[in-house]
Amino acid sequence: MLDIALIRSRTDWVKAQIAKLGDEATLARIDRIVELDAERRQTRTECESAQAARNKLNRAMGKLRGSKTMSPAEKAARANAAASAIAKPDYEYATVLLDGSKAAFEGAGDDEADLQPAFQALIAALKRMGDTIDAGYARAKDIEAALQEEMLWLPNLPHETVPVFFSEDDNIPDVPVGEFREFDFEPKPHWELGPALGIIDFERGVKLSGSRYYVLSGWGARLQRALISFFLDCARANGYEELYLPYIVHGQMLYGSAQFPKFQDTVYPVADGDKYLLPTSEVAIANLHRDEILTEAQLPLRYVAHTPCFRSEKASAGRDVRGIKRVHQFEKVEMFQFTTPEASYDALEAMTRGAESLCAALDIPYRRLEIVSGDLGFSASKKYDIEMWSPGCGEWLEVSSCSNTEAFQARRAGLRYYPRGSRKTRFLHTLNGSGLATPRTLIAILENNQQADGNVLIPEALRPYLGGAEAIYPK
RNA sequence: GGAGAGGUGGCCGAGUGGUUUAAGGCGAUGGUCUUGAAAACCAUUGUACGGUUUCGCCGUACCGCAGGUUCGAAUCCUGUCCUCUCCGCCA
Numbered sequence: 001m002l003d004i005a006l007i008r009s010r011t012d013w014v015k016a017q018i019a020k021l022g023d024e025a026t027l028a029r030i031d032r033i034v035e036l037d038a039e040r041r042q043t044r045t046e047c048e049s050a051q052a053a054r055n056k057l058n059r060a061m062g063k064l065r066g067s068k069t070m071s072p073a074e075k076a077a078r079a080n081a082a083a084s085a086i087a088k089p090d091y092e093y094a095t096v097l098l099d100g101s102k103a104a105f106e107g108a109g110d111d112e113a114d115l116q117p118a119f120q121a122l123i124a125a126l127k128r129m130g131d132t133i134d135a136g137y138a139r140a141k142d143i144e145a146a147l148q149e150e151m152l153w154l155p156n157l158p159h160e161t162v163p164v165f166f167s168e169d170d171n172i173p174d175v176p177v178g179e180f181r182e183f184d185f186e187p188k189p190h191w192e193l194g195p196a197l198g199i200i201d202f203e204r205g206v207k208l209s210g211s212r213y214y215v216l217s218g219w220g221a222r223l224q225r226a227l228i229s230f231f232l233d234c235a236r237a238n239g240y241e242e243l244y245l246p247y248i249v250h251g252q253m254l255y256g257s258a259q260f261p262k263f264q265d266t267v268y269p270v271a272d273g274d275k276y277l278l279p280t281s282e283v284a285i286a287n288l289h290r291d292e293i294l295t296e297a298q299l300p301l302r303y304v305a306h307t308p309c310f311r312s313e314k315a316s317a318g319r320d321v322r323g324i325k326r327v328h329q330f331e332k333v334e335m336f337q338f339t340t341p342e343a344s345y346d347a348l349e350a351m352t353r354g355a356e357s358l359c360a361a362l363d364i365p366y367r368r369l370e371i372v373s374g375d376l377g378f379s380a381s382k383k384y385d386i387e388m389w390s391p392g393c394g395e396w397l398e399v400s401s402c403s404n405t406e407a408f409q410a411r412r413a414g415l416r417y418y419p420r421g422s423r424k425t426r427f428l429h430t431l432n433g434s435g436l437a438t439p440r441t442l443i444a445i446l447e448n449n450q451q452a453d454g455n456v457l458i459p460e461a462l463r464p465y466l467g468g469a470e471a472i473y474p475k
Numbered sequence: 476g477g478a479g480a481g482g483u484g485g486c487c488g489a490g491u492g493g494u495u496u497a498a499g500g501c502g503a504u505g506g507u508c509u510u511g512a513a514a515a516c517c518a519u520u521g522u523a524c525g526g527u528u529u530c531g532c533c534g535u536a537c538c539g540c541a542g543g544u545u546c547g548a549a550u551c552c553u554g555u556c557c558u559c560u561c562c563g564c565c566a
Contacts, residue, residue, distance in 0.1 A: 040525095041524090041525065041526090044525060045526065045534095047535080048524095048525070048526085048535045049535090052533095055535090055547085056495080057546085058493075058546060058547045060494085060495085061493080062493030063494040063495080099495090100494095119546095123545095126546040127545090129546085130546065130547090250556095273556095293521090293522085416522095425523095
């Protein structure tokens with residue numbers, strides 16, 4: 001979520017930033033937000049000053065009622081006079097009448113028998129006043145709900161260093177790293193290699209669960225497990241604390257990490273109340289410190305977790321249907337950081353380098369892409385993708401995406417900290433990056449390391465995780 | 476799954492409808508004292524939103540969450556979420 005105060009005070013600047021995303025519909029949303037915000041503040045101010053008067057009167061009435069020094073006759077007189085003052089309305093005068101700060105009071109109704117009717121008149125006057133105020137608050141609540149809804153649909157603003165282009169085709173690749181292998185035979189795609197080696201079973205995956213599901217067996221399953229262990233160990237060596245997380249979370253968490261409301265149809269609900277399967281561990285980690293106030297001394301917090309990821313892929317029906325590039329269930333090791341605003345961009349660079357080093361360690365050619373404004377997605381201020389080359393499919397495969405969301409998620413999830421020596425809270429910055437995703441990494445290994453005789457060499461870095469095995473052989 | 480108890484500030488914990496501050500304690504921070512530290516003593520110490528004459532001040536809301544009753548709710552009622560205890564089941 002964006003800072004409403006920023007939208008209010010620098011509306012044109014915010015619009016200029018949104019325009020970089022190439023999203024026309026959102027600009028109109030900003031106008032609507034500015035309107036609602038003004039309306040909200042005005043309504044609130046009115047309600048609150050009326051409520052302040054009401055609170056004073058109620059307390060003063062309690063004081064009058066409980067007074068041990070005042071005669072019943074005087075109480076009745078004061079109550080009657082206050083009731084008419086409220087009707088006028090003159091709340092200030094009514095208050096001083098009731099709380100006794102108007103010392104000597106002469107008025108009609110000196111009879112003790114008038115006490116009950118007098119209080120009834122007073123209560124009736126207060127009730128009329130209260131009804132008006134409650135109606136005002138109800139209006140304020142509607143306005144606030146409408147404003148909140150608009151705010152939840154607003155994407156993050158791009159960082160000033162993000163290149164302004166509107167198409168993903170304009171993403172800017174770095175020079176690829178690693179050696180592109182010269183094949184003396186036609187490299188096969190993984191959807192041929194996998195079944196030939198007996199390690200990917202498409203038919204049985206579909207039998208069990210439908211299209212875009214698959215089974216890894218034997219070396220396929222082991223290789224994936226080795227990759228996960230290797231990635232986790234690397235992250236741990238880089239100072240990330242490993243987490244084991246729930247795979248099912250409350251809907252609120254998806255609002256916190258900004259999948260909801262915009263991408264609601266990409267996640268799988270489970271039949272247990274308002275709960276959902278993780279589309280990425282980012283959702284769980286981003287909300288780990290939800291509604292907490294951390295101290296600067298605790299920062300940065302670095303976490304890494306492996307979880308399955310479940311995505312319905314409705315929006316990309318028909319795309320990448322071959323193989324296991326785009327599936328409903330995959331495994332991912334996710335790095336995540338909570339930092340101060342000052343530290344977040346250095347942390348993004350370091351996190352991205354960490355992800356790149358995994359590709360290098362596996363000896364797979366890769367490149368880093370600087371993502372342009374139009375392809376940033378909903379929540380990133382700045383993003384790098386990392387792609388591995390897969391010679392069988394003949395394309396670059398995205399295996400990691402590293403983002404700084406600045407305070408966008410923090411504002412939604414209530415992630416705050418006290419800066420050193422300060423009593424005011426600030427929002428944290430959050431960063432996330434895959435390190436890495438599989439089975440895409442598995443695809444790259446199979447396609448890059450395939451041999452003419454059908455064997456696939458296991459990257460040296462993974463061999464310690466596989467009992468020292470050097471290659472996978474066809475069954 | 477069954478039965479019961481509970482949810483109050485960073486933490487513990489008091490608070491059965493008002494008479495203007497959620498008592499008290501712990502911790503933390505600052506100060507006094509001290510060669511230094513500890514102890515003791517004094518002071519300060521929640522969050523969000525809004526207003527404002529902006530190093531501050533004022534107001535409103537918040538006692539798990541959402542409703543309701545009432546002139547007035549931490550307090551009464553309903554729903555809901557969560558935690559704990561016992562029983563049952565279970566990798």
